[in-house]
Amino acid sequence: MSPPNATPRDRLRIAIQKSGRLADPARALLASCGLSWRESRDRLFCYGETLPVDLLLVRDDDIPGLIADGVCDLGVVGRNVMTEQDGERRAAGKPTAYRELRALGFGDCRLALAVPEGWEWKSPRQLDGMRIATSYPALLSQWLADEGVSAEVVLLSGSVEIAPRLGQADAICDLVSSGATLAANQLKPVATLFESEAVLAGPVHEFDAARGELASMLLRRLDGALRIRHSKLLMFQAERASLPALLPLLPDAEAPTVMQIDGADHLALQALCHGAVTWQRLEELKRAGASGLMVLPVEGMLA
Numbered sequence: 366m367s368p369p370n371a372t373p374r375d376r377l378r379i380a381i382q383k384s385g386r387l388a389d390p391a392r393a394l395l396a397s398c399g400l401s402w403r404e405s406r407d408r409l410f411c412y413g414e415t416l417p418v419d420l421l422l423v424r425d426d427d428i429p430g431l432i433a434d435g436v437c438d439l440g441v442v443g444r445n446v447m448t449e450q451d452g453e454r455r456a457a458g459k460p461t462a463y464r465e466l467r468a469l470g471f472g473d474c475r476l477a478l479a480v481p482e483g484w485e486w487k488s489p490r491q492l493d494g495m496r497i498a499t500s501y502p503a504l505l506s507q508w509l510a511d512e513g514v515s516a517e518v519v520l521l522s523g524s525v526e527i528a529p530r531l532g533q534a535d536a537i538c539d540l541v542s543s544g545a546t547l548a549a550n551q552l553k554p555v556a557t558l559f560e561s562e563a564v565l566a567g568p569v570h571e572f573d574a575a576r577g578e579l580a581s582m583l584l585r586r587l588d589g590a591l592r593i594r595h596s597k598l599l600m601f602q603a604e605r606a607s608l609p610a611l612l613p614l615l616p617d618a619e620a621p622t623v624m625q626i627d628g629a630d631h632l633a634l635q636a637l638c639h640g641a642v643t644w645q646r647l648e649e650l651k652r653a654g655a656s657g658l659m660v661l662p663v664e665g666m667l668a
């Protein structure tokens with residue numbers, strides 16, 4: 366069932382971050398699915414040219430709500446934001462309104478609990494009666510409940526790491542990637558509450574026929590794009606006798622295509638490798654009997 370205020374549309378609308386960490390990779394990924402757009406003057410809306418798939422450029426925090434309200438059909442957002450807002454909705458007695466359709470492999474980070482470096486950390490029970498600053502109250506409260514800890518959650522919308530130095534909180538719970546921000550604020554991570562990356566989010570209900578077809582096509586293209594994102598096509602020649610030495614060097618390759626040339630023993634091979642094809646790997650293949658090695662980028666793939 367569609368949300369009540371979803372207006373009938375035959376175009377698909379995807380919400381992405383206007384500016385920030387997820388903005389460029391989200392756009393690049395959708396462009397690699399063959400989408401292109403004409404941007405409005407205010408840079409808030411992009412009209413799909415190659416396909417009827419438009420973009421809405423917004424704050425990342427607004428994306429789950431736009432999907433819940435049926436204003437957008439899909440969104441690219443951090444799993445952290447989606448899950449936090451789902452927790453907040455459920456705490457307010459509202460039903461789940463969106464779900465993760467695909468993990469997108471960028472925007473990796475984790476939600477961690479961090480304490481002042483001088484603390485001797487033993488267990489979450491040390492947090493009993495303490496104040497913890499966070500922008501993720503639902504995820505933190507759930508973790509505290511699971512750990513049986515009774516602590517005060519201090520809600521901050523940003524610059525959470527500074528809260529202990531300002532005396533606003535004893536510990537913090539925030540996103541961590543390199544750990545540099547924690548270190549700069551004399552904090553150390555002691556527990557990971559949640560692992561995150563960017564995801565494609567969609568509604569819990571099915572789309573109507575027209576948008577359903579568009580969404581299915583987009584997901585098929587997206588799967589192809591995600592699969593080949595780090596892939597290379599490797600081409601080379603070898604004697605048949607070298608195959609037992611060569612094949613173990615291609616553990617990440619799909620079954621290679623093997624063609625005979627110049628009689629039965631001289632072969633041409635091509636293999637789609639999903640891992641890194643480094644110089645070192647090429648040199649190992651050469652030592653194992655490969656010649657005429659060529660590495661080609663892969664532009665697209667449809668299974």
Ligand SMILES: Nc1ncnc2c1ncn2[C@@H]1O[C@H](COP(=O)(O)OP(=O)(O)OP(=O)(O)O)[C@@H](O)[C@H]1O
Nearest residue numbers: 382385386387424425426443446472473474540542
């Ligand atoms: N340090 C980080 N490293 C990697 N990914 C991160 C990091 N911090 C956040 N992210 C991911 O990127 C998302 C967007 O982060 P960003 O800092 O751009 O958001 P924001 O400041 O809330 O932006 P907006 O203005 O859209 O509200 C986060 O929700 C998270 O999923």
Ligand SMILES: O=P(O)(O)OC[C@H]1O[C@H](OP(=O)(O)OP(=O)(O)O)[C@H](O)[C@@H]1O
Nearest residue numbers: 523524539540541542543544545546547
């Ligand atoms: O572990 P690190 O690599 O240091 O990254 C962690 C920091 O990145 C994010 O903030 P951001 O830089 O987006 O600034 P913000 O305060 O505007 O969210 C997050 O809120 C942390 O503060």
Ligand SMILES: [Mg+2]
Nearest residue numbers: 424425426427
């Ligand atoms: Mg935000």
